Amino acid sequence: xxxxxxxxxxxxxxxxxxxxxxxxxxxxxxxxxxxxxxxxxxxxxxxxxxxxxxxxxxxxxxxxxxxxxxxxxxxxxxxxxxxxxxxxxxxxxxxxxxxxxxxxxxxxxxxxxxxxxxxxxxxxxxxxxxxxxxxxxxxxxxxxxxxxxxxxxxxxxxxxxxxxxxxxxxxxxxxxxxxxxxxxxxxxxxxxxxxxxxxxxxxxxxxxxxxxxxxxxxxxxxxxxxxxxxxxxxxxxxxxxxxxxxxxxxxxxxxxxxxxxxxxxxxxxxxxxxxxxxxxxxxxxxxxxxxxxxxxxxxxxxxxxxxxxxxxxxxxxxxxxxxxxxxxxxxxxxxxxx
Amino acid sequence: xxxxxxxxxxxxxxxxxxxxxxxxxxxxxxxxxxxxxxxxxxxxxxxxxxxxxxxxxxxxxxxxxxxxxxxxxxxxxxxxxxxxxxxxxxxxxxxxxxxxxxxxxxxxxxxxxxxxxxxxxxxxxxxxxxxxxxxxxxxxxxxxxxxxxxxxxxxxxxxxxxxxxxxxxxxxxxxxxxxxxxxxxxxxxxxxxxxxxxxxxxxxxxxxxxxxxxxxxxxxxxxxxxxxxxxxxxxxxxxxxxxxxxxxxxxxxxxxxxxxxxxxxxxxxxxxxxxxxxxxxxxxxxxx
Numbered sequence: 001x002x003x004x005x006x007x008x009x010x011x012x013x014x015x016x017x018x019x020x021x022x023x024x025x026x027x028x029x030x031x032x033x034x035x036x037x038x039x040x041x042x043x044x045x046x047x048x049x050x051x052x053x054x055x056x057x058x059x060x061x062x063x064x065x066x067x068x069x070x071x072x073x074x075x076x077x078x079x080x081x082x083x084x085x086x087x088x089x090x091x092x093x094x095x096x097x098x099x100x101x102x103x104x105x106x107x108x109x110x111x112x113x114x115x116x117x118x119x120x121x122x123x124x125x126x127x128x129x130x131x132x133x134x135x136x137x138x139x140x141x142x143x144x145x146x147x148x149x150x151x152x153x154x155x156x157x158x159x160x161x162x163x164x165x166x167x168x169x170x171x172x173x174x175x176x177x178x179x180x181x182x183x184x185x186x187x188x189x190x191x192x193x194x195x196x197x198x199x200x201x202x203x204x205x206x207x208x209x210x211x212x213x214x215x216x217x218x219x220x221x222x223x224x225x226x227x228x229x230x231x232x233x234x235x236x237x238x239x240x241x242x243x244x245x246x247x248x249x250x251x252x253x254x255x256x257x258x259x260x261x262x263x264x265x266x267x268x269x270x271x272x273x274x275x276x277x278x279x280x281x282x283x284x285x286x287x288x289x290x291x292x293x294x295x296x297x298x299x300x301x302x303x304x305x306x307x308x309x310x311x312x313x314x315x316x317x318x319x320x321x322x323x324x325x326x327x328x329x330x331x332x333x334x335x336x337x338x
Numbered sequence: 339x340x341x342x343x344x345x346x347x348x349x350x351x352x353x354x355x356x357x358x359x360x361x362x363x364x365x366x367x368x369x370x371x372x373x374x375x376x377x378x379x380x381x382x383x384x385x386x387x388x389x390x391x392x393x394x395x396x397x398x399x400x401x402x403x404x405x406x407x408x409x410x411x412x413x414x415x416x417x418x419x420x421x422x423x424x425x426x427x428x429x430x431x432x433x434x435x436x437x438x439x440x441x442x443x444x445x446x447x448x449x450x451x452x453x454x455x456x457x458x459x460x461x462x463x464x465x466x467x468x469x470x471x472x473x474x475x476x477x478x479x480x481x482x483x484x485x486x487x488x489x490x491x492x493x494x495x496x497x498x499x500x501x502x503x504x505x506x507x508x509x510x511x512x513x514x515x516x517x518x519x520x521x522x523x524x525x526x527x528x529x530x531x532x533x534x535x536x537x538x539x540x541x542x543x544x545x546x547x548x549x550x551x552x553x554x555x556x557x558x559x560x561x562x563x564x565x566x567x568x569x570x571x572x573x574x575x576x577x578x579x580x581x582x583x584x585x586x587x588x589x590x591x592x593x594x595x596x597x598x599x600x601x602x603x604x605x606x607x608x609x610x611x612x613x614x615x616x617x618x619x620x621x622x623x624x625x626x
Contacts, residue, residue, distance in 0.1 A: 055525050084529065087524065087526065092526075097518065100517070101522040102519050102522065104519075105540065114526070114528065118529070119528070163522075166526070170527075
């Protein structure tokens with residue numbers, strides 16, 4: 001069986017001040033129905049760009065190469081009506097900041113019913129009835145009243161649930177969740193995640209889940225892709241990512257998290273600062289910050305290679321270093337000060 | 339911060355922005371003046387009791403009297419009824435110019451912003467080219483080709499006012515289009531036309547209305563100027579701009595009433611449109 005979504009060798013260039021700059025290079029993964037794939041990485045690592053390429057929401061002038069195949073059809077070639085059909089039926093997107101992603105002067109009801117009424121030609125009353133049902137699905141039981149309210153009258157968590165309800169309106173086969181809980185407080189976060197996970201199970205949807213939160217990725221996603229500077233650096237089952245990372249960057253991310261059981265005087269931060277895809281040196285993008293880097297790492301960009309069954313890494317020393325990546329580095333005092 | 343400090347801070351903030359919803363006094367005055375002028379244009383000709391075109395050469399430049407509250411002009415026509423019936427001709431022209439150029443400019447700008455790419459560039463170039471050409475000059479050109487009268491002038495001015503509106507709407511629509519909620523609507527599979535007309539347009543309607551108000555003043559001046567030099571409204575039809583023109587002769591004979599009253603009405607109306615428009619533009623820009 002072929003996968004529902006197949007991204008192969010996707011690269012994206014954006015025009016910045018007259019020249020094209022690479023923001024995404026050689027991204028490949030596939031996603032089956034009902035499966036959840038996590039995309040983690042710092043800001044600017046290309047997570048959102050990947051998701052936006054799938055929904056064709058890239059900024060104007062973007063150049064893409066590679067292919068995105070959804071259910072056998074090439075997504076990047078979709079135009080006009082076909083693209084609209086793809087967006088309105090097959091794929092839904094949930095955004096990080098629900099408040100910024102709703103028109104502040106339109107009511108919740110308008111927001112929930114507009115797509116149904118325009119795309120599905122559903123009459124107003126019918127659409128509103130369905131909207132109330134959808135709101136009930138995401139745990140909002142006074143839907144009738146909510147439909148008459150404006151976005152500013154709802155809390156962030158409530159509004160995000162409205163966004164989820166809106167994305168369910170078409171029973172999509174793929175949900176693109178771009179940090180759906182980042183803008184919410186922790187308790188609301190877990191509520192929203194529970195709703196999302198339950199609906200995904202019930203509807204059998206595939207989900208591409210972007211997050212900064214490594215624990216959340218481990219809990220929600222079957223597999224996780226770690227991205228750095230516009231490229232994938234690691235891809236493996238979420239359950240093993242924490243104990244057996246395959247790339248020094250993933251390992252460094254794990255170590256930089258505070259742990260609730262253990263007190264450490266100072267969290268081991270990753271030295272340097274994150275780079276964008278277009279300002280990376282010739283070799284491995286992470287080499288300048290990597291404590292395992294050798295001269296060969298700086299010479300040429302390593303390939304994204306299979307390390308084991310369902311395990312991929314973009315580190316040339318992945319096999320050699322396996323198991324040693326999480327061993328704490330001996331950091332001298334001078335180094336910390338510097 | 340202590341609770342007291344928070345309250346004080348909140349008070350200070352609310353005081354710094356004294357009026358959020360309401361117009362300033364000047365704005366209100368301007369709005370009332372425009373409303374009165376609009377009423378004059380609608381009902382003025384119905385209130386006229388003396389035929390505005392009735393010539394009475396024996397009473398040329400007559401002083402105000404019971405039948406003629408503002409006196410009579412060089413041909414003995416009643417000034418009051420000429421000003422009243424001229425209100426409609428003087429105001430309908432600019433109104434048409436504003437409506438046509440706003441529709442045209444807004445439509446062009448929204449289409450350019452949504453389609454983007456070469457279409458946007460092409461629209462921008464054409465708009466720049468028309469913008470570089472003075473409106474009054476274009477109107478004079480049009481009247482010399484299609485004959486004198488309001489029609490050609492209104493069409494010409496509508497065309498030359500379009501770029502002004504188009505530029506402003508394009509900028510605002512571009513800002514609006516880049517907002518995240520537009521992306522959310524696009525993933526829902528809505529059409530560009532639906533998003534442009536139902537979401538972008540209502541959100542920038544304030545700015546469009548404000549600029550329409552402002553250009554009403556300019557259009558009034560331009561059309562009055564055309565009538566003044568004899569290319570617009572033709573005699574004997576009463577029109578404020580034309581009355582300033584015919585009143586010129588009276589000024590030399592120390593009988594400036596006709597030019598004075600007509601220009602006073604023009605100045606008041608334009609000043610009102612400009613100050614109201616200015617205020618509305620500032621408010622809509624502050625909100626954006």
